[in-house]
Amino acid sequence: MDVFPSVAADAAATIATDMDRHGYGVVENCIPSDLLSGLRQFIEDRVQKNGGEYIAFSAAELAGTLLQELSRSANFQQVCRQLYESGTRKPAPPVSFYNILRCLAGQTGEQNAYFFHYDSYVLTILVPILIPTEGQPGDLIMFPNTRPLRKTYFGNLIDKFFLDNRLMQTHLRKGVLSGGLKPEKIRMTPGNVYFFWGYRSVHANESCDPDKIRATALYHYVDPHSDSWLRNTLLSLRGRKPQMSQPVAVAQPA
């Protein structure tokens, strides 16, 4: 049985319109809570083993979990393909996700908040697993669709250069905290799945209380510059696999 419901074409079209107009679209109540609870247990155990601090898991470490099942779900892949096609007017390539599970907790969770970035992938799907119900929930904050898909990787690098520097990061963080800047704030509910144009939208997450866990699974779909010579040369010089521009995981899973 598919872990994700079938989303009708007109419902997917509504999600795409919401993403264009308000920054994000949502499929509500699509992940049953009994499926989420096994994953929560896994997360709580691993965060505890990690001294109550931030931890992130790659797709390989998620083998056998609900999150891997979701990445293989035909219904989930179908809605991602439809959104991609409606957003880019291009045929959707075969689905392969860059998948990560982020668990914010402790003091190191704080260091992974307010990092404003563009994703390297066109479509971002966010599946909240654990969101604190007391104190700060760690909302997703977003300035939707602030840039188009760049034709070249170099164009993309220029955007990142202007965003990923101390001056701009401080300006955005202070602006958001003082209320001078008003991003979309998305208070996520576990069970729902959220879609946004991660490549096109400046986004970050707020912090949550250090004694709470905030866990989100991210699925990233289609790197528009995967064939770029410049990108591949830079990545091989740095000797690392392509991924989004997030701070590195602070700790390895135990």
Ligand SMILES: O=C(O)CCC(=O)C(=O)O
């Ligand atoms: O966890 C979140 O709310 C967002 C994380 C994010 O934007 C990312 O990992 O690219």
Ligand SMILES: [Fe+2]
């Ligand atoms: Fe992101």
